Each structure stands twice: as C-alpha cells, then as structure tokens.
Amino acid sequence: MPWVMKEPKSLFLTEDSLGIVTDLYQLTMAAGYFEQKMHDIATFELFVRNLPKNRSYLIVAGLEQVLHYLTHITFSPEIVQFLRRLPIFNHVGQEFFEYLKNFTFRGDVYAIPEGTIAFADEPMLRVTAPIIETQLVETYLLSMINFQTSIATKASRIVYAAQGCEVIDFGTRRAHGPQASVLAARSCFIGGCKGTSNVFAACELNIPAVGTVAHSWVMAFENEQDSFRKFHEIFPDNTTLLIDTYDTLAGARHAVMIGKKLKGVRIDSGNLLELSKEVRRILDSEGLQHVKIVASGDLNEDRIDDLLRNGAPIDSFGVGTEMVTSKDAPALGGVYKLVEQEHNGKIVPRMKFSEDKLTYPCKKQVYRIIDKADNFVKDVIGLEDENLQGMPLLIPVIKNGKICYNLPTVHEIQRITSNNLAHLPQPFKRLKEAETYPVTKSQGLEAKRHEAEKTLKDINVI
Amino acid sequence: MPWVMKEPKSLFLTEDSLGIVTDLYQLTMAAGYFEQKMHDIATFELFVRNLPKNRSYLIVAGLEQVLHYLTHITFSPEIVQFLRRLPIFNHVGQEFFEYLKNFTFRGDVYAIPEGTIAFADEPMLRVTAPIIETQLVETYLLSMINFQTSIATKASRIVYAAQGCEVIDFGTRRAHGPQASVLAARSCFIGGCKGTSNVFAACELNIPAVGTVAHSWVMAFENEQDSFRKFHEIFPDNTTLLIDTYDTLAGARHAVMIGKKLKGVRIDSGNLLELSKEVRRILDSEGLQHVKIVASGDLNEDRIDDLLRNGAPIDSFGVGTEMVTSKDAPALGGVYKLVEQEHNGKIVPRMKFSEDKLTYPCKKQVYRIIDKADNFVKDVIGLEDENLQGMPLLIPVIKNGKICYNLPTVHEIQRITSNNLAHLPQPFKRLKEAETYPVTKSQGLEAKRHEAEKTLKDINVI
Incomplete structure (x- = not known):
C-alpha cells in the first residue's frame, strides 16, 4: 500500500x-x-x-x-x-x-x-x-x-480616548484567526480607525492600508543606521522608522540622520510617556517638528487616555490585541x-x-x-x-x-x-x-x- | 443612470x-x-x-x-x-x-x-x-x-475540571465570527472535547456533531409537554430535552412523561447546583437513573470545578463563550x-x-x-x-x-x-x-x- x-x-x-x-x-x-x-x-x-x-x-x-x-x-x-x-x-x-x-x-x-x-x-x-x-x-x-x-464598539472607545489622534488597526496577528482579523479590520474602521495593517481587508473594503517596519528589518542589517538609511532609499516618502530595537533614544538619534524627509518614528516598548517626550525633544532639537511619533504595544483606551492626559506628544496609535479581541x-x-x-x-x-x-x-x-x-x-x-x-x-x-x-x-x-x-x-x-x-x-x-x-x-x- | x-x-x-x-x-x-x-x-x-x-x-x-x-x-x-x-x-x-x-x-x-x-x-x-x-x-x-x-489550552483546562464528564463545544454563536468558530471547534477537540455543535467543523474534521434543542422549539408549541412529545416522535433515540424555558422543575416533570426512552435533559439557567440535584431526584423517582443531565450557560473551568466539588449530578457540560473566546x-x-x-x-x-x-x-x-x-x-x-x-x-x-x-x-x-x-x-x-x-x-x-x-x-x- x-x-x-x-x-x-x-x-x-x-x-x-x-x-x-x-x-x-x-x-x-x-x-x-x-x-x-x-x-x-x-x-x-x-x-x-x-x-x-x-x-x-x-x-x-x-x-x-x-x-x-x-x-x-x-x-x-x-x-x-x-x-x-x-x-x-x-x-x-x-x-x-x-x-x-x-x-x-x-x-x-x-x-x-x-x-x-x-x-x-x-x-x-x-x-x-x-x-x-x-x-x-x-x-x-x-x-x-x-x-x-x-x-466596532471597542474601537469607538479607543478612538474616543485618542482625542483626534489617529488610531490604526495593527491587530491581525492577535485576532482569532486570519478571517477574524479581516472582520475585525472592518469593524475597527466602522468604529473610527483611520486604517488597517491588514492588506486583504484594505483591498476588499477600499480602506487605507497602513504600516511602518518591524524589528526584523532593523535586525537584518549590520547596524541600525544602515537599516534606516536603506529603508529610506526605497520608501523616501513614507519613512516611518521603528526606533526601539536596541535602545529607543539611540534609535531616535539614528533616525534624525535621515533629515527633513523623515516622516515618523515608532516606539513599541518601554515607558511610552517618558520616551515619547524625550524622542520629541531629540526630533525638535534637529528641526524635525513635522516628524510624527507613532506609539504601539498593548495599547487600549485607558492607556491612551492616560498617555494623552499626561501630555505624551504622540500623534498616532497603532492598536492591536486589545482592540481586535475586545480584550476586556x-x-x-x-x-x-x-x-x-x-x-x-x-x-x-x-x-x-x-x-x-x-x-x-x-x-x-x-x-x-x-x-x-x-x-x-x-x-x-x-x-x-x-x-x-x-x-x-x-x-x-x-x-x-x-x-x-x-x-x-x-x-x-x-x-x-x-x-x-x-x-x-x-x-x-x-x-x-x-x-x-x-x-x-x-x-x-x-x-x-x-x-x-x-x-x-x-x-x-x- | x-x-x-x-x-x-x-x-x-x-x-x-x-x-x-x-x-x-x-x-x-x-x-x-x-x-x-x-x-x-x-x-x-x-x-x-x-x-x-x-x-x-x-x-x-x-x-x-x-x-x-x-x-x-x-x-x-x-x-x-x-x-x-x-x-x-x-x-x-x-x-x-x-x-x-x-x-x-x-x-x-x-x-x-x-x-x-x-x-x-x-x-x-x-x-x-x-x-x-x-x-x-x-x-x-x-x-x-x-x-x-x-x-486548545483553554479547552484542556475545562476538560480537566470536568473530571471525566464529557465537555462539548457549544460556542459557535460567540466565537469571533463564523470562521473562528470552525477553528475553535477544531482546537476544542484537540484540547479534549468530545464533540462540537458546529456542523461544518464536524463535517470537515470528522468529529462528532452534538446538539439538543433550543428554547425556540419549546416556545413554538402550545405547551411544553407537546413540544417534548413531538420532539421524541422524531428523535426517539436522541431525546435530550431542554427543561428551563418556563420553569426547570415543572420542565423535569414534563420530561419524565417520555418514559424510559428519554436520554437526557438540559438545564441552561438558574442555580445549576441546586437544580441539577432536584432534577436528578425527579428523574430517579421515576426510575430514570439512566437519563443524563446536561448543563450549559456561561460555564468555565472554575464553575465546573465548583459544581462537581459540591456534588452536582451533572453528566455532560456544554461550554460556549468562555471556551471559544478563552475569555479570561x-x-x-x-x-x-x-x-x-x-x-x-x-x-x-x-x-x-x-x-x-x-x-x-x-x-x-x-x-x-x-x-x-x-x-x-x-x-x-x-x-x-x-x-x-x-x-x-x-x-x-x-x-x-x-x-x-x-x-x-x-x-x-x-x-x-x-x-x-x-x-x-x-x-x-x-x-x-x-x-x-x-x-x-x-x-x-x-x-x-x-x-x-x-x-x-x-x-x-x-
């Protein structure tokens, strides 16, 4: 047989x-x-x-x-x-x-x-x-x-907490399987999100597909500066860099080397309140007031509310797990x-x-x-x-x-x-x-x- | 146009x-x-x-x-x-x-x-x-x-709590959309469940499809006795009746009228510990020791553990929301x-x-x-x-x-x-x-x- x-x-x-x-x-x-x-x-x-x-x-x-x-x-x-x-x-x-x-x-x-x-x-x-x-x-x-x-209900709460800052659905990897991630992307958009990282959902629903870069990109190059420069070469108009792979403040100093064309930086770990303030100072001291700070990492409506009430200079929130599973x-x-x-x-x-x-x-x-x-x-x-x-x-x-x-x-x-x-x-x-x-x-x-x-x-x- | x-x-x-x-x-x-x-x-x-x-x-x-x-x-x-x-x-x-x-x-x-x-x-x-x-x-x-x-992990905990009583996945309506329900049914079976109510999953995976009857069946007839009798006519070898639509103990007394061919009764609300004991007494007093009691309604490993430690005479647990969403x-x-x-x-x-x-x-x-x-x-x-x-x-x-x-x-x-x-x-x-x-x-x-x-x-x- x-x-x-x-x-x-x-x-x-x-x-x-x-x-x-x-x-x-x-x-x-x-x-x-x-x-x-x-x-x-x-x-x-x-x-x-x-x-x-x-x-x-x-x-x-x-x-x-x-x-x-x-x-x-x-x-x-x-x-x-x-x-x-x-x-x-x-x-x-x-x-x-x-x-x-x-x-x-x-x-x-x-x-x-x-x-x-x-x-x-x-x-x-x-x-x-x-x-x-x-x-x-x-x-x-x-x-x-x-x-x-x-x-949709959970997303609306998160959008409300963000007080006009944009909220993006980053939850696909934590949704209840790949189809749930598509339904979740739809519902998050209905609830007020500005876009989704989920490309299938973006394609099917004609909504903005949004994304930055992952730690693996940074890790795949000899050093962080190299990884930033090379990303910028290919995406000159969409350079949002992830700066926390090794050390967030060092990352911010590496990012500013991109200059005026830098669009944003993302912080995905650590004390987002303190780090966003220090990163803002580093950006501003180089004349990069236009560069946006994106925050991500286990965010929900309470944490966002808390960050903004304490004056975190964050422009955009990438929200995953908590939103697409309505975790609470x-x-x-x-x-x-x-x-x-x-x-x-x-x-x-x-x-x-x-x-x-x-x-x-x-x-x-x-x-x-x-x-x-x-x-x-x-x-x-x-x-x-x-x-x-x-x-x-x-x-x-x-x-x-x-x-x-x-x-x-x-x-x-x-x-x-x-x-x-x-x-x-x-x-x-x-x-x-x-x-x-x-x-x-x-x-x-x-x-x-x-x-x-x-x-x-x-x-x-x- | x-x-x-x-x-x-x-x-x-x-x-x-x-x-x-x-x-x-x-x-x-x-x-x-x-x-x-x-x-x-x-x-x-x-x-x-x-x-x-x-x-x-x-x-x-x-x-x-x-x-x-x-x-x-x-x-x-x-x-x-x-x-x-x-x-x-x-x-x-x-x-x-x-x-x-x-x-x-x-x-x-x-x-x-x-x-x-x-x-x-x-x-x-x-x-x-x-x-x-x-x-x-x-x-x-x-x-x-x-x-x-x-x-699968959550299901294994629930099965462990059930100490050998069977656990069935009843979660399709509360899973994160219809596809998640199918993946959940698969994972619940891997975790030790005996079957699923999800027919698509049962068909695709060749696992037992399990089900009883809903309140709507009972409500759709002039009275509860009628609804029980008519269900038994069509499913003589699989008569598990839902007895809590109007009053659980009255429901149990209506169910025993089916006689020896009755296979099980399901309780879906109220104090499951007290009700299961009283229902067991009603069944036993009619010589229906073989009739199984199925419990359902927001069950999880802690509630099942609690019920069994307190001697609830329950034979089978239908578990939904808590298992297929891993709610905690x-x-x-x-x-x-x-x-x-x-x-x-x-x-x-x-x-x-x-x-x-x-x-x-x-x-x-x-x-x-x-x-x-x-x-x-x-x-x-x-x-x-x-x-x-x-x-x-x-x-x-x-x-x-x-x-x-x-x-x-x-x-x-x-x-x-x-x-x-x-x-x-x-x-x-x-x-x-x-x-x-x-x-x-x-x-x-x-x-x-x-x-x-x-x-x-x-x-x-x-």
Whole structure:
C-alpha cells in the first residue's frame, strides 16, 4: 500500500457550505418542524441582554455579512448527503432532505443599520419567515453580529480616548484567526480607525492600508543606521522608522540622520510617556517638528487616555490585541429569540421566562427620541405597529429573501458612527462610569408581555 | 443612470488571496529586501514570551492550517496589480512585482507537533528561508498559532475540571465570527472535547456533531409537554430535552412523561447546583437513573470545578463563550523573531533587546527531559546542534517548501494532548496556583546570547 500524505485543510468557509455553518440543533429542530408540518411564519429578534463590562452603548456592525449569508445560504447535494448519514436523522424522512436541497431564505428582515448606536434589549435584527428558515439562520447571524458589534464598539472607545489622534488597526496577528482579523479590520474602521495593517481587508473594503517596519528589518542589517538609511532609499516618502530595537533614544538619534524627509518614528516598548517626550525633544532639537511619533504595544483606551492626559506628544496609535479581541470584554452575549408566531391564522406572542433570561414577546420597533439639536434623549422599545414618537431605528433590509436596502460603504458607515457618537451626550460615553442611557418599554409592549406571561404560566408552570 | 445595488461581501478568505492576508509592513519590508538585493537565508522562531493569565502550559495547535498556508500562498495577477497601485510602492521597481507573481514558499520549517505541551520561550515553529519568504508569512502564522493554541489550552483546562464528564463545544454563536468558530471547534477537540455543535467543523474534521434543542422549539408549541412529545416522535433515540424555558422543575416533570426512552435533559439557567440535584431526584423517582443531565450557560473551568466539588449530578457540560473566546485570557501573545541570518556565507546571530522584549539568538531546539515513568521533569532550550540530553520537540515538517510530515488527524492529536497531560505532573496543571514548570536555557545558548548582545550593543547603542 503506497504511503499517502494527508493534505492539510484550510478550514476556509465557502458559499457552498453555508448551510452547515451552524449548530447541529438548528438542523434537528428544522427536521422536527418539517416532520410536524409546522410551517408557521415566525419572528425572531436578535438583541443583547446586558451590555458587556465597561460598555455604555454598542456600535451595530456585521449587517453586510449577514445579508450576504441570507442571500447565499444553500445546502449542496454533498452536504445533504453528509447530513442524511448522521445517526441523529435516522428517523427523518427523505422529504426533509429534498427540502434542504431546494432551501433558500425567503423571509423578511428588519435591521438597525451599521454604525448606529444601540443599547441592551434593543432588537438589532428582526427576522420573519417560515419557522424553519428563521431557525436555521440563528447561529451565523449571532456569530457575525456579536463579533463585529463587539469590535466596532471597542474601537469607538479607543478612538474616543485618542482625542483626534489617529488610531490604526495593527491587530491581525492577535485576532482569532486570519478571517477574524479581516472582520475585525472592518469593524475597527466602522468604529473610527483611520486604517488597517491588514492588506486583504484594505483591498476588499477600499480602506487605507497602513504600516511602518518591524524589528526584523532593523535586525537584518549590520547596524541600525544602515537599516534606516536603506529603508529610506526605497520608501523616501513614507519613512516611518521603528526606533526601539536596541535602545529607543539611540534609535531616535539614528533616525534624525535621515533629515527633513523623515516622516515618523515608532516606539513599541518601554515607558511610552517618558520616551515619547524625550524622542520629541531629540526630533525638535534637529528641526524635525513635522516628524510624527507613532506609539504601539498593548495599547487600549485607558492607556491612551492616560498617555494623552499626561501630555505624551504622540500623534498616532497603532492598536492591536486589545482592540481586535475586545480584550476586556471579548464576547458579546447577543441572543436570538422567538417573539411571535402565526399559527392557524392567529398571531401568537411567544416569550420565555427562564431565571434571569426573560424575553419580551411580539414584533418590536425601537423609537429614538432626539432633541432640537438632534441629541439623543431616550429610546423607547415598543410594538412594531405602535407608531410611537421618535425615529424608528429598525428598517427593512430584506423583503421576500431579496435585499431591499442600498448597502452603504464602510466609509459611509464610519460617518454614521461618528455622527451617532456626536449626538450621544458625553455622560453616556465616558470611558469609565458612564451613565446608563435611558431605554424604556412602551405601555403597549408591557401589556402584551403581562398577557402572554399569564397565559404561558397557566399552561406550563404546574 | 440606473440605481445599482451594491452586492454584500462575504469577506471569506480564499487561496487566491493568501498572499495579502498579512500586515502591510511585511510587503514593504519584502520590497525593501528585494530592492536591496538581500536574499540572505534567515531563520525566524515563533514563541510566546509569557504564558497568559491563569495558564501554566500551552497545548500547541494550528500547525495543519499553517502547513496549508505555506504550501498555498501565492499572489494572483489581480492582487499584484492592487499592490502596485498603493502609493507606498511608488519607488519600487517592476521586478519586485514580477517576483511576487512567481512567489512560492520554498523554505524549511520545524515545528512542535500539535497536541504537545509547550511553555514560554519555547519555539513552536522555526522557519528558515530567504529572508523575504520568512518575513512575508509572519502574520498569518502568528494569527493561526496564537488562536488555536489559545483555545486548545483553554479547552484542556475545562476538560480537566470536568473530571471525566464529557465537555462539548457549544460556542459557535460567540466565537469571533463564523470562521473562528470552525477553528475553535477544531482546537476544542484537540484540547479534549468530545464533540462540537458546529456542523461544518464536524463535517470537515470528522468529529462528532452534538446538539439538543433550543428554547425556540419549546416556545413554538402550545405547551411544553407537546413540544417534548413531538420532539421524541422524531428523535426517539436522541431525546435530550431542554427543561428551563418556563420553569426547570415543572420542565423535569414534563420530561419524565417520555418514559424510559428519554436520554437526557438540559438545564441552561438558574442555580445549576441546586437544580441539577432536584432534577436528578425527579428523574430517579421515576426510575430514570439512566437519563443524563446536561448543563450549559456561561460555564468555565472554575464553575465546573465548583459544581462537581459540591456534588452536582451533572453528566455532560456544554461550554460556549468562555471556551471559544478563552475569555479570561482572550489573546496569546505569540511573537515571531529573527534569530539568525546567513550573510555573505557567514552565520550571524540576531537578537533584539527592547525593554522587556529581549530575544535569544540562533536556531534552537527544545529538549524535554522525562523520567523512567515518562513523566516530564524539565525542559532545556538549547542550540539546534547542541545534542543535549532529552527528547527534541521540534521536528521537520516542511523541507524546500514541501510537506515532509505525515499529518495526524484531530483524533490522533487529541490523543497526543491527553498523553502529554497524563505525563505532566499534577502541580503543573492545577487550575489555580499551578507551579511553574522548569524551563532553562543551555549554557551554549547563554554563551551565544552574551556574545551577540555585546557585539550588537557596541554597534547600536551610542
């Protein structure tokens, strides 16, 4: 028998396999609904129960990839074959698998547009379709919205701390794998970053690709001066030098030898406050006031805030790990819950009341009340058809499975973020001890909830 | 002008674009080396400077995807065109872009096999190739090894806490996007999980797909009893019911109506210790001693340890967020450093000594010293050619750009993990306050370091 080498797998997602990028139970429940001939129109809403630690708002992100998914999800014949052979489906008839072969998402989706500020309990997505369709798409929607929203929110905090200094995403090597780095780069840009080091993301999203030079470049030459000179020869208009490989102040003195064409220096280690001040003095003493100081190395919003409050003369922050993993709050607990169901021609409100995990029934809308200066005053979560005062945040994005929404570019989304943040009063966006933004539930919604809770408790809690 | 809808982007990685899934500076440095005609053979090593919070060892993971990358990285003509147009490359000649069009990785790679235990400072990968090739691949290698190693390590801690009860990965919805969920499922299995809810991962890796049912199933029927009965009709051999939608104890009483064929019940909220005990009593009182209790809901190694120490009668743990994001330590700080370079026929040791970020020069090997019972005693990081006592951990995996290593399956890797952990003495794997495993540097390596440090300081620190 010849010795056959196993080929390494990429584990890349492909459009062909989108149907199974989900939890198994979505497929068993789908089979269950199918076998029970339950094709009721159901509505699910995606929301966050509690804001993560240190967060006072969310920047919604991830909708574009959700729309890609919902308009591309299919089950290839090979994948249907794979599912059919799983022992758990032993008692499920062939018709279900035929159904999967022809599966497309044909429902309606409402969403809060990317870049918009949202708060706990506010539905960011509302999906209405035959119950199998709404169920099957849960996992992917949650994964995408949870992650991108989490990173856009973190990035917005870091950008806020930087007080107008530019923030660049340097996080690719610390993101949760190479694809997460691309989604993170997108979300960081939405949150206000000026660019990314991730070339794939820059290419796909048409955003600035940014970079300086690594220690290895400096180490690869006989001495630091040589490495600086040679870099400048090749990148005369983009000479930002990394000066901390051996000794930061010596590095700064080597960098100034480049002269007027020097664009920037980067410091990646040590006491950034002290070093940036001393490096600034060295640059200025040579008449290089225009040379920018870039700082990097385990930065986050608190460290940046601290540096700038203490007068660190830093112009640009390269932020990695902390931003692309949202390190202090690395998961957003978004959930996706059944809120109502059309059963035998009747609309039935649905809710659960597991301990600490109660959900509100019925299709909802979020109404944002603003003052004359367009500043945000409060949000009311009400029923979809209540027509309350305020701007409705959920808008239609998919109708009968087709996109009915003009997708903004990430540049436009970045402007939406910036505009939203400009109208969120300062007490609600302080980095620490921010006030809680007022979000209430409408009387109509509370009434529906009490009614549904009573009915369901009478039936189910014996 | 007709109104054209922008198509939503998936942002999926593809083999065609692997060349640019990297930081921009890798490409500018590559251009720099090329323009300087610097084609020295360089060696880089990938290692972790400090173990993350609460970690006393690492389970190496991610090598298979690294090997896929290194044997598939190319630059398509479209991508070369994109790069050529970036302003930063204005002064770079056409030859470099022709070079990229023909780029393949042709170097040698040594690696610590997946599933092996490693510690801080130990090279997990060693890459030797012309310097451009070693440089270009840095970011992807770091991203893949950092993430998978981080998750495999976290999973191994959770499995250890579960004391033989099974642990299942339920984390897809909270991973950092859908691709991260697949890589996480792989790493969780390597770390000792019995299965995953992620169907794509199960299909690709041939590992068990596991799942129960969600609250939405229960909510979609008129009452809980109905939902249980109907699930059992379709999945008679796999009836594990979720009992906490309305009231856990009422749910348990509804579940026992299924009778002897009931396989399990899942509790996803509330006080798991008290509820599991009461649910066990309800099951046992109906003669359903064989019915398993599955617990889920924000579990981690500490909560599982606490539950089991207090006698919670739980058989299986579904773990999500905490495991797939390694929530208490969501980033592994792996770095990739130039350690030596062949320049004009001479081997030159390379190192940096940035504050707190000193690196050791020269090609290294990790020697693991074991006792007669195969238990791990200590590791020595030495020079590649020192031939020290102990088992060398780094083995050749790529030679001249071709894989020279018989890739194990994830099942085999899981056994390697389990075998490694069995031989790591208990004080080094306690969940809290574990002892620090002894890792020393060889005299030969220390001598090389002193020599290189002196030479480089004389040249660079003025």
